[in-house]
Amino acid sequence: MPKNLAELQAVLAKAKEDDAIVRVSGQRHSQPPLVISSNPARTTYLVDMACYADEATNNQRMLVVSESPPQVIVNPGVREDELDAFLTNNSLMLKTVTAGGFFSLGGMTAVDVHGGTVNEGIFAETVSSFTIIKADGSQKTIAASPDIDFARVSLGGIGIVTSMTLEALERQYKDTLIGSVDFVPWATDEFNEDGFTQTFSALLAQYQQGGRLEVFFNPYAAQLDKHFLALGWQRNSMPVTPLSPEQPYDTCTSADGGEGDFGADYIKDQDLAIGAAVIAQEAGNSLEAALITGTAMLATKGWAEEANAAFSDLWLTQATRVMFMSYFIELPTLDAVGLRRAWLGLNKVAELVKGNGQEFYIAAPMEFRFIKGGSTAMSGTFTSNPGNTYFVNLDLIGFVPGNGAAYSDALLNFFAKVERYWFETLNGIPHHGKMYGFYDPSLDGESFSPEPFNPNFLEKLRERRSKFPEFKTFCKQEDPDGRFYNEYLQLLLGA
Ligand SMILES: Cc1cc2nc3c(=O)[nH]c(=O)nc-3n(C[C@H](O)[C@H](O)[C@H](O)COP(=O)(O)OP(=O)(O)OC[C@H]3O[C@@H](n4cnc5c(N)ncnc54)[C@H](O)[C@@H]3O)c2cc1C
Incomplete structure (x- = not known):
């Protein structure tokens, strides 16, 4: 250190x-x-x-x-x-x-x-x-x-x-940036393409001029409440609340010369809730997973409201013990043609968790965000046309037992199924900070890898990434x- x-x-x-x-x-x-x-x-x-x-x-x-x-x-x-x-x-x-x-x-x-x-x-x-x-x-x-x-x-x-x-x-001013937390109704009864593009064409029109938008999708919502959870932050043209001094978190003091926290920790008192989510993921029906997902949406809403009350857009203050898979998918425009691709990526997961008898059910909402393309060679948002190209980032969460326990076959298989679609059909590119490579592209369409970062998957990724x-x-x-x-x-x- x-x-x-x-x-x-x-x-x-x-x-x-x-x-x-x-x-x-x-x-x-x-x-x-x-x-x-x-x-x-x-x-x-x-x-x-x-x-x-x-x-x-x-x-x-x-x-x-x-x-x-x-x-x-x-x-x-x-x-x-x-x-x-x-x-x-x-x-x-x-x-x-x-x-x-x-x-x-x-x-x-x-x-x-x-x-x-x-x-x-x-x-x-x-x-x-x-x-x-x-x-x-x-x-x-x-x-x-x-x-x-x-x-x-x-x-x-x-x-x-x-x-x-x-x-x-x-x-x-404190209120230079104003946060909002909204349940945005689906425009249609089912989670379909028309409703999605209609909702997000309207929403993005509000946020394209410098706003921030984080959206959560509950793939079970068709059975429950048909809403997205949208966290938004917009520039306020008439701010009035003066800034007040803040006490910065001190990373160095907290590390205590190596004796203190070893990196930012995850929330420890959630072990019971995480245990329930791990069980719900493989319960054979969607009931518990849907309930946990709905609860997580409500918790997210509460955290964002708390952050907004303090005029902050850093709404997540600690991590839950989870694993992520996250993909960037080129849209390439923010109109109905582009938004269709975002819908397809989300809908794949919604289809996989439909009905009873599935091997695996996600127990957390999916998050998605829109990002502009750029020239960074190793980024999933690399494009030869920066400035005019947009990506959607889709985040999929899996709860894991911890203590070094291996990921279950059901989880690995589910992530592989989603990844095949995001990578092969939607031409997506994985986020480097998350897990990917859950399958071997040289094997048949139903197989999955015993662990992520499959070498043959990485070879295929290399072939695709010219940079x-x-x-x-x-x-x-x-x-x-x-x-x-x-x-x-x-x-x-x-x-
Ligand atoms: C709960 C949770 C929420 C998340 N939310 C988001 C999100 O909103 N958006 C998003 O994009 N990602 C998100 N992530 C992913 C996360 O932001 C990235 O994985 C990020 O890299 C983590 O930062 P870190 O400080 O923990 O880096 P580490 O995991 O410690 O390091 C990441 C990489 O950076 C390298 N590195 C670090 N410092 C240096 C340095 N000084 N010089 C050279 N290399 C260096 C390390 O070697 C390593 O390769 C989330 C992850 C979690 C667990």
């Missing part, structure tokens, strides 16, 4: 001596093996940047460097909620935020993390420059194209990010000894 450049350089020198692989940890909420593998083949150093600061930020952990345009320099170990409070205290705010605030800036920019700002790309695209330390201890700043397209979503493969310059927005070889070449150029070419990258890009 280095606190300054000299300590970080010493870690790298020792890693060279031990011929170790060097990986970086943020708040450890990405799915393994992105941060660390359970059984690393080589000696591995895990560097935690929670307390790091260097000259880039005058040895502080965050610094406002320009008021117009608003820019801040941040160390990567800083958490999003810590930065959010710092920005508020400087009459600023982020262009886009995640649902939670408990991720590190390093983790949010090394992965294709996104928010719900319809007219913004992934979070890393709000960063205009990265300073990284290379394996030999030298520092390098990357601010221009094409290199920045590899430095954003670097997956830890080009070096350790030691600071980044973030483009922010002005925020003079992967360029990124691999860039990693080799910046890191000729492969000190940062970790097991996840070897799996993803080939050894």
Whole structure:
């Protein structure tokens, strides 16, 4: 847990001596093996940047460097909620935020993390420059194209990010951003394409000019209440409530030199509820899963209302113990033609959980958000036409027993079925911070893999992503000894 450049350089020198692989940890909420593998083949150093600061930020952990345009320099170990409070205290705010605030800036920019700002790309695209330390201890700043397209979503493969310059927005008042929480009725009795495109054409028209929109879908709603849960945030043209000082969360103090919290924790007192959800997923009928999903929608509504009352859009304050699969699907326009693809992706899950006798029922709502395409090579939102292309991100959650227990066959099979459709039919691309590769594309349509990240799936993904070889070449150029070419990258890009 280095606190300054000299300590970080010493870690790298020792890693060279031990011929170790060097990986970086943020708040450890990405799915393994992105941060660390359970059984690393080589000696591995895990560097935690929670307390790091260097000259880039005058040895502080965050610094406002320009008021117009608003820019801040941040160390990567800083958490999003810590930065959010710092920005508020400087009459600023982020262009886009995640649902939670408990991720590190390093983790949010090394992965294709996104928010719900319809007219913004992934979070890393709000960063205009990265300073990284290379394996030999030298520092390098990357601010221009094409290199920045590899430095954003670097997956830890080009070096350790030691600071980044973030483009922010002005925020003079608390109510500059006004949140809303609405149950939006389905336009039709069934969950069908016409109703969906009608509802979202109208909704997106309100949010396309800079608003933020996060939507939850209950695939069982046709039996219960036919509503989406829409969390929205809009710019307010007549704000009046003055900002009040906030006490930032202190990631470093909380880490307590390695003795404290080991990354942002998940909610511990939910074990009973999670146990019930695990059972409901495989109960053989949808009743319990539908009830738990409905309850989760209500809980989400409550959390968002609480955040809105405090004029915050970071509504999720802690993680539940779950696994995710998340895909970006190109729309490519936000009209009925594009929205149809979002509907197809959601409807696949609704079809799979219909009726009794299914092997698996999801027990959490699906979340979806709209994101602008961009030029970041390794992002699922990469497009050769940035600026005019939109993606929908679909999130699927599975509850897991924990304590290292293997995922059940029913869960793996369900995720594989959904993934085949999202990947093969809708041409989707997986989010790197979540689980994917639940099947082997060379095997028949009903099979699933005993664990995620199936190597043949990754090979197929590589064939589809024209930018992967360029990124691999860039990693080799910046890191000729492969000190940062970790097991996840070897799996993803080939050894
Ligand atoms: C409950 C929950 C909600 C979520 N909500 C969202 C959401 O709203 N939107 C979304 O897109 N994703 C979401 N995610 C995914 C999450 O945002 C990402 O997985 C993110 O990367 C986690 O950040 P972290 O600090 O935990 O990073 P980690 O998991 O610790 O690290 C992620 C990657 O970043 C690398 N890294 C970290 N710091 C550095 C550095 N300084 N230099 C180089 N590499 C570095 C690590 O090596 C690793 O490869 C969610 C996940 C959970 C569990």
